[in-house]
Amino acid sequence: MSDETKIDLELDLKGLLCPLPMVKVSQNIGNVPVGGVIRAVATDPGAMADIPAWAKSTGNEVLQAAKEGSEFVFLVKRVK
Amino acid sequence: MDSTQLTTLTGVIDKKMNRQLKQYMDICARCAICKDACHQYVGTGDFKYLPARRAELIRQIYKKYFTKTGEFVPALYEARDPDENLLDELYDSTYACTGCRRCMYYCPFSIDTAWILSVAKAILIAAGKGNEMLGQLADAAIFKGDNAEMFNDVMVSGFEDIQEEVRAITGNPNSRVPVNKEGADILYVALAGAHSIRPAAVIFEEAGENWTISMFEAANYGFFYGDVEKARLITKRYIDEAKRLGVKEIVVPECGHAYRVAEFFYEAWSKEPMPFKISHILEKVDQYIKAGRITVDKGLIEGKVTYHDPCQLGRNGGKFEEPRDIVKAVTDNFVDLTPNRAEQWCCGGGGGIVAMEEFKDVRLASGIKKVEQLKASGASVLACPCENCRLQIEELNEIHELGLQVWQVIDLVVAAMPLKGTKPTHA
Ligand code: SF4
Ligand code: SF4
Numbered sequence: 001m002s003d004e005t006k007i008d009l010e011l012d013l014k015g016l017l018c019p020l021p022m023v024k025v026s027q028n029i030g031n032v033p034v035g036g037v038i039r040a041v042a043t044d045p046g047a048m049a050d051i052p053a054w055a056k057s058t059g060n061e062v063l064q065a066a067k068e069g070s071e072f073v074f075l076v077k078r079v080k
Numbered sequence: 081m082d083s084t085q086l087t088t089l090t091g092v093i094d095k096k097m098n099r100q101l102k103q104y105m106d107i108c109a110r111c112a113i114c115k116d117a118c119h120q121y122v123g124t125g126d127f128k129y130l131p132a133r134r135a136e137l138i139r140q141i142y143k144k145y146f147t148k149t150g151e152f153v154p155a156l157y158e159a160r161d162p163d164e165n166l167l168d169e170l171y172d173s174t175y176a177c178t179g180c181r182r183c184m185y186y187c188p189f190s191i192d193t194a195w196i197l198s199v200a201k202a203i204l205i206a207a208g209k210g211n212e213m214l215g216q217l218a219d220a221a222i223f224k225g226d227n228a229e230m231f232n233d234v235m236v237s238g239f240e241d242i243q244e245e246v247r248a249i250t251g252n253p254n255s256r257v258p259v260n261k262e263g264a265d266i267l268y269v270a271l272a273g274a275h276s277i278r279p280a281a282v283i284f285e286e287a288g289e290n291w292t293i294s295m296f297e298a299a300n301y302g303f304f305y306g307d308v309e310k311a312r313l314i315t316k317r318y319i320d321e322a323k324r325l326g327v328k329e330i331v332v333p334e335c336g337h338a339y340r341v342a343e344f345f346y347e348a349w350s351k352e353p354m355p356f357k358i359s360h361i362l363e364k365v366d367q368y369i370k371a372g373r374i375t376v377d378k379g380l381i382e383g384k385v386t387y388h389d390p391c392q393l394g395r396n397g398g399k400f401e402e403p404r405d406i407v408k409a410v411t412d413n414f415v416d417l418t419p420n421r422a423e424q425w426c427c428g429g430g431g432g433i434v435a436m437e438e439f440k441d442v443r444l445a446s447g448i449k450k451v452e453q454l455k456a457s458g459a460s461v462l463a464c465p466c467e468n469c470r471l472q473i474e475e476l477n478e479i480h481e482l483g484l485q486v487w488q489v490i491d492l493v494v495a496a497m498p499l500k501g502t503k504p505t506h507a
Contacts, residue, residue, distance in 0.1 A: 017216055017271075017467065017471075018271065018273040019220075019271030019272055019301075019435070020471075022217070023213060023217070026216055027213070027437055043241075044272070044273045044275075045238040045241060045272060045273075046297070047272075049224060049234055050220060050272055052231075053220040053221070053223045053227075054217075056227070057220050057222070058216055058219070065234075067237075
C-alpha cells in the first residue's frame with residue numbers, strides 16, 4: 001500500500017519513547033490537508049497500539065501499521 | 081459568557097470545593113514565599129507562574145459567586161467573572177503547572193496550589209478549554225481499554241520480541257515475559273514503551289519472581305488532563321485485569337504519577353477499597369538486592385552517579401530511600417543533588433507538560449535550577465525513575481551541554497548485574 005499512497009508528510013519518530021510517537025502524529029495531523037496522509041516511522045513497539053488507538057478515538061484512520069525489521073511504519077490519514 | 085455557561089462553571093466550582101479547598105481560598109497571606117519555590121516562576125520571572133497568583137484566579141471566581149462580600153462589592157475584593165480573559169489566563173497558569181507541590185512544601189500554611197488547580201482544570205474542561213493533547217492521550221488509553229481484543233495480537237507479539245531481548249541479556253533461554261498468567265503474584269503494569277519492560281523483566285526473572293505483564297500502561301493522562309472520570313477509567317483497566325488474573329500485588333514502573341494514582345487516588349476516584357498491594361518497581365528491586373535475590377556488582381558503573389527525586393515519587397509519594405539504596409548498591413561513587421528529597425527542585429517536565437508543545441519555552445526555562453544542581457554535583461551519570469523527568473533532563477542535557485548519561489534506575493541495576501548475556505546500552 002505504501003507504494004501507491006501519496007504521502008503528504010514524513011515523520012521520523014525513531015528513538016522516541018511512547019507516548020511521544022502518538023503525540024507527534026497528533027501534533028502534525030493538522031499540517032496535512034483533510035484526506036492527506038502522514039507516513040510515520042517509529043521504533044518503540046508501544047506505538048503499534050498507541051497510534052491506532054489515537055486514530056480511532058480522534059476519528060482519523062490508520063491505513064497501515066506494519067512492522068518492517070526493527071521499525072514500525074504507519075500511514076495515517078487525516079479524516080476531519 | 082452566557083448565563084447557562086456561567087451556571088455550569090459555578091456548578092463545577094461548587095461541586096469541587098470541599099472544606100479544605102475553601103480554607104485555602106481564605107488563608108493565603110500573600111506572603112509570596114511560594115514564588116521562590118516554584119521552578120517556573122524562578123526560571124521565567126513571569127507573574128502568571130507565581131503559585132499564589134495561579135490560585136488567585138480561582139479565588140477571584142470563588143469570591144464572586146460564593147461569598148457575600150465578593151457578590152456585592154466585587155471590585156473591593158478582586159472578585160471576577162470567569163470571562164474569556166480569565167479563562168485564557170487560567171489555562172496558561174494551570175496546564176503549565178507541573179503539579180510538583182514544591183510551593184506547598186514551602187508555604188507557611190501548606191496551601192496546595194496544585195490541588196486548587198485541579199478545580200481550575202475542571203472549570204476549563206467544562207468550558208471546552210481543556211488541553212487537547214492531554215485529552216487525546218487520555219481518550220486513546222480508554223479506547224485501548226474498551227477494545228482490548230483489538231490490540232491483543234499486537235501486544236503479545238511485542239512482548240514476544242521483548243522476551244527475546246531479555247533472553248539475550250540474561251543469557252538464559254528460559255527467561256520469560258509472562259503474558260496473561262493466572263495466579264501470578266505480581267502484575268507489572270509498565271509504560272507503553274519496551275524500555276520500561278525489558279530491564280524489569282530481566283530483574284523479575286533473575287529474582288525468580290512469579291509475575292506477569294499487564295496489557296495496559298500505567299501512565300495516566302486523564303490525571304494530567306484533570307478529568308477524574310477519565311483518570312479512573314484508565315486506572316480501572318489494570319485493576320480489572322489484576323482481579324481477573326488473581327494476582328496479589330500490582331507493581332508500577334519508573335513513572336512518578338503512576339505510583340501516586342494507584343497508591344493514593346484510585347480508591348477515592350472509584351469509591352472502593354484498593355484490593356491489591358501497590359508497590360513501585362524500585363521498592364521491589366531494593367528488596368531483591370537486600371534479600372540477595374539478585375546480585376549487583378559495584379565495579380560495573382563508571383563515573384560519579386547522582387539521583388533526581390521525581391516530584392510525584394519523592395515529595396508527593398514519600399519514596400526517597402529505596403531508589404538511593406539501590407543506586408548506592410550499584411556504585412561507591414554516589415553524590416546527592418543539593419537540595420534533595422522533599423526539597424528537591426522539580427526538573428520542569430512533570431504534569432504532562434512534555435506533551436504540550438505550547439509550554440515548551442517555559443518548560444525549558446524552568447529547568448534552570450535542575451541544570452545548576454546537576455552541574456554542581458559533578459556527576460556524569462544521572463539515575464532518574466520517571467519518564468517525564470528523563471525526557472526533560474535529556475533535553476536540558478543537550479541544550480546546556482551537561483555531558484550526562486541519563487538512566488532509568490532499573491537500567492543501572494541491569495548494567496550492574498553479572499549476567500551471562502549481552503548488556504544493552506542504556507538508551
Ligand atoms: S506561600 Fe502560601 S500563603 Fe504565602 S503567598 Fe504563597 S500560597 Fe499564599
Ligand atoms: S505545584 Fe510546582 S509548578 Fe505548580 S505552582 Fe507549585 S511549585 Fe509551581
